[in-house]
Amino acid sequence: MPMNPDLEKERQGGTFDVEQLTHILDGGRDKTLKRHFLEQEVLKDPVFRGPDTRFLSREELFGELLRKHVAVIKKTQELSIDDINEASTIYSAAMNNNVGPLTLHSVAFVAPLDLMADDEQKKKWLIPAKKYEIIGCYAQTELGHGSFIRGLETRADYDVNTQQFVLNTPTETAIKWWVGGCVAVGDIGPKFGFGGVDNGYLCLNNVRIPRDNLLAKTGKVLEDGTYVKPENPKVVYGSMLGIRAALPKVGAYNLSKAVTIAIRYSCVRHQSEIKPGCGEPQVLDYQTQQHKLFPLLATAYAFHTVGVWMLDFHSTVMNEINEGHYHRLAEDHVLAAGLKAVINWKTHEGIEICRFSCGGHGYSLASSLPVIYVNHVANSTAEGETVILLLQTAVYLMKCVIDLEQGTPLDPSVAYLDQSFSKSEQWCSDVDMHSLLKAIQFRSKKFTEYVSSFVKKELMATGNQQLAFNKHKVILVECAKAHTEAVIMNAFVTKVDEILQSNPSVGKVLSLLCQIYGVTEILAHSGDYIQYEYLRKIDLDNIQDQLFKLYTYIRPEAVLLVDAFDFHDEVLKSILGRYDGQVYENMFKWAKASPFNKQDQGTFRKYIQQLKQAKL
Numbered sequence: 153m154p155m156n157p158d159l160e161k162e163r164q165g166g167t168f169d170v171e172q173l174t175h176i177l178d179g180g181r182d183k184t185l186k187r188h189f190l191e192q193e194v195l196k197d198p199v200f201r202g203p204d205t206r207f208l209s210r211e212e213l214f215g216e217l218l219r220k221h222v223a224v225i226k227k228t229q230e231l232s233i234d235d236i237n238e239a240s241t242i243y244s245a246a247m248n249n250n251v252g253p254l255t256l257h258s259v260a261f262v263a264p265l266d267l268m269a270d271d272e273q274k275k276k277w278l279i280p281a282k283k284y285e286i287i288g289c290y291a292q293t294e295l296g297h298g299s300f301i302r303g304l305e306t307r308a309d310y311d312v313n314t315q316q317f318v319l320n321t322p323t324e325t326a327i328k329w330w331v332g333g334c335v336a337v338g339d340i341g342p343k344f345g346f347g348g349v350d351n352g353y354l355c356l357n358n359v360r361i362p363r364d365n366l367l368a369k370t371g372k373v374l375e376d377g378t379y380v381k382p383e384n385p386k387v388v389y390g391s392m393l394g395i396r397a398a399l400p401k402v403g404a405y406n407l408s409k410a411v412t413i414a415i416r417y418s419c420v421r422h423q424s425e426i427k428p429g430c431g432e433p434q435v436l437d438y439q440t441q442q443h444k445l446f447p448l449l450a451t452a453y454a455f456h457t458v459g460v461w462m463l464d465f466h467s468t469v470m471n472e473i474n475e476g477h478y479h480r481l482a483e484d485h486v487l488a489a490g491l492k493a494v495i496n497w498k499t500h501e502g503i504e505i506c507r508f509s510c511g512g513h514g515y516s517l518a519s520s521l522p523v524i525y526v527n528h529v530a531n532s533t534a535e536g537e538t539v540i541l542l543l544q545t546a547v548y549l550m551k552c553v554i555d556l557e558q559g560t561p562l563d564p565s566v567a568y569l570d571q572s573f574s575k576s577e578q579w580c581s582d583v584d585m586h587s588l589l590k591a592i593q594f595r596s597k598k599f600t601e602y603v604s605s606f607v608k609k610e611l612m613a614t615g616n617q618q619l620a621f622n623k624h625k626v627i628l629v630e631c632a633k634a635h636t637e638a639v640i641m642n643a644f645v646t647k648v649d650e651i652l653q654s655n656p657s658v659g660k661v662l663s664l665l666c667q668i669y670g671v672t673e674i675l676a677h678s679g680d681y682i683q684y685e686y687l688r689k690i691d692l693d694n695i696q697d698q699l700f701k702l703y704t705y706i707r708p709e710a711v712l713l714v715d716a717f718d719f720h721d722e723v724l725k726s727i728l729g730r731y732d733g734q735v736y737e738n739m740f741k742w743a744k745a746s747p748f749n750k751q752d753q754g755t756f757r758k759y760i761q762q763l764k765q766a767k768l
């Protein structure tokens with residue numbers, strides 16, 4: 153199919169090599185080539201062909217995705233793939249923006265076995281689980297409790313005579329609920345999204361399991377019922393850490409899809425007039441459309457950068473823990489908590505902005521933006537609700553203030569809290585990314601000190617930490633967000649500095665995006681900068697001008713920057729986001745193919761007939 157002339161023209165501009173940026177995003181040219189190979193292994197294999205999942209009922213969708221997920225597993229085994237990124241490539245190429253039915257087995261059942269099973273148990277369960285000889289799920293949440301783990305009511309009473317645990321969900325609120333991939337007792341019913349996953353309920357009534365079913369690497373129960381505590385009790389929370397550490401990159405992936413669709417479509421879509429008589433411009437030439445999409449484009453790159461960094465950090469910490477070193481578990485937990493909370497929240501807001509920016513066609517499943525949205529938005533609740541996780545980060549920051557007062561060294565990701573910040577010169581409209589980073593770190597430091605002073609005062613008054621925290625939860629959450637933005641901006645600046653050395657032309661365009669991310673973040677909290685006397689009105693006016701100027705620099709690069717995400721059309725599955733930009737013809741073809749247009753609408757005639765017969 154010929155290329156849409158608008159997109160063809162957009163691809164003649166640009167100042168950097170798209171392929172080189174794709175290689176950087178993938179982690180090197182070899183990884184790009186391997187990703188292409190794996191995608192083709194799926195896309196060319198007829199077993200992965202099937203009905204357009206956007207036309208399917210919940211039951212049909214589950215069945216079709218289960219069929220495909222089993223094919224994904226076979227393909228992954230056939231190709232001897234054990235790298236999680238490569239396995240995710242095969243999975244994503246097949247799932248058409250859905251979450252597969254066996255996802256929880258991979259991300260929430262296998263991971264805890266890996267982390268908390270002893271060698272014997274690994275042989276018994278982990279090895280067969282990795283081969284899908286046993287399929288598992290993660291049944292923690294109950295009808296009455298999800299966030300408050302210490303409030304869970306399920307019982308495991310030890311029967312010393314039989315060396316067994318007797319499991320019970322003694323109350324209705326104790327019923328296990330939301331259990332992804334729970335194939336035993338029942339499905340919890342239709343949901344907002346996640347149609348490919350059978351989130352189940354599980355009632356336990358005197359279910360007996362052997363003593364050695366308790367994962368024994370971190371704590372065990374001896375034959376006489378004595379509980380031997382793990383060296384570090386918090387490691388039992390570790391199973392939730394793995395998914396949280398991975399979700400920032402999942403957020404980046406989903407936001408990258410949404411901005412690819414919205415930016416390509418905004419170049420194809422012509423609407424209204426700027427100069428009368430000069431034809432309808434591309435909607436991406438409207439400053440308001442750029443103001444919707446370019447900060448999100450910058451955000452997608454920022455989230456990808458920090459998502460890769462978080463996964464590397466987490467993997468290092470897990471290796472340390474496997475060797476018995478727990479000193480970085482707390483930092484890993486709060487980084488994963490803060491990044492998972494902020495990134496997934498801003499991603500679902502961003503996907504919605506992308507959908508709105510495509511007008512009516514964004515509301516059609518032909519765009520796939522609604523599919524991406526309803527499956528992504530769960531990530532702000534699942535694996536730790538946003539506020540719950542931000543509070544974890546906030547409590548850690550309050551401890552950092554005490555550490556600072558006591559001269560205890562801080563973890564590297566919060567070292568900036570010990571730095572002094574001053575800004576004397578007036579900002580013009582070309583503030584560099586390092587100065588923007590310093591400002592964002594300054595705000596986080598000041599906010600942490602400000603919140604800590606309130607919490608301390610409350611603690612003095614009540615002597616109760618939980619009460620003190622509860623009274624200031626709103627500003628504690630804002631404090632955690634401010635710190636997390638400092639972590640994101642630091643990762644982005646660090647990566648762009650590195651790329652500026654290795655590939656100046658790519659680095660330059662990414663530095664523009666980094667400035668857009670930083671200026672947008674600062675303008676979103678401009679009042680704080682005035683209140684803390686870090687910026688004046690003139691500074692803010694100047695960086696507002698800078699933002700609009702940056703949009704003009706990014707405009708000719710925008711399509712190339714989304715092309716660099718390198719989504720195959722069959723992976724993106726969006727008519728608005730097609731690489732060739734042939735939207736209208738394919739929208740019409742897709743609509744005509746809808747089963748709704750094929751069914752004989754006998755019902756229509758039947759009921760309208762009644763109207764005609766009725767004496768209205």
Ligand SMILES: CCCCCCCCCC/C=C\CCC/C=C/C(=O)SCCNC(=O)CCNC(=O)[C@H](O)C(C)(C)COP(=O)(O)OP(=O)(O)OC[C@H]1O[C@@H](n2cnc3c(N)ncnc32)[C@H](O)[C@@H]1OP(=O)(O)O
Binds near residue numbers: 390535536
């Ligand atoms: C093949 C490829 C496939 C690719 C697939 C890619 C697509 C994937 C898309 C799908 C992704 C996800 C699917 C969704 C799956 C969802 C699963 C779930 O939802 S499972 C259930 C999750 N539930 C939760 O997260 C519960 C949240 N609540 C909590 O975690 C707790 O309430 C907590 C821990 C926040 C509070 O704990 P508690 O009440 O005990 O008190 P404290 O706050 O005082 O904490 C005690 C102490 O422990 C430390 N801590 C807490 N959590 C952790 C942790 N996780 N790790 C380490 N340490 C932790 C905390 O800091 C305190 O320390 P202290 O020093 O005492 O202050």
Ligand SMILES: Cc1cc2nc3c(=O)[nH]c(=O)nc-3n(C[C@H](O)[C@H](O)[C@H](O)COP(=O)(O)OP(=O)(O)OC[C@H]3O[C@@H](n4cnc5c(N)ncnc54)[C@H](O)[C@@H]3O)c2cc1C
Binds near residue numbers: 260536
């Ligand atoms: C798509 C999806 C898949 C899931 N898969 C699984 C799974 O496979 N296995 C599993 O075990 N669970 C699963 N879950 C459940 C998930 O882990 C919980 O929904 C999540 O932990 C939130 O807990 P909750 O639902 O009890 O919400 P609640 O904690 O009841 O939250 C309700 C509101 O109360 C607020 N709140 C609660 N506590 C506090 C507090 N201390 N301070 C301030 N505000 C508070 C929250 O911020 C929120 O606004 C899944 C959920 C979803 C949506």
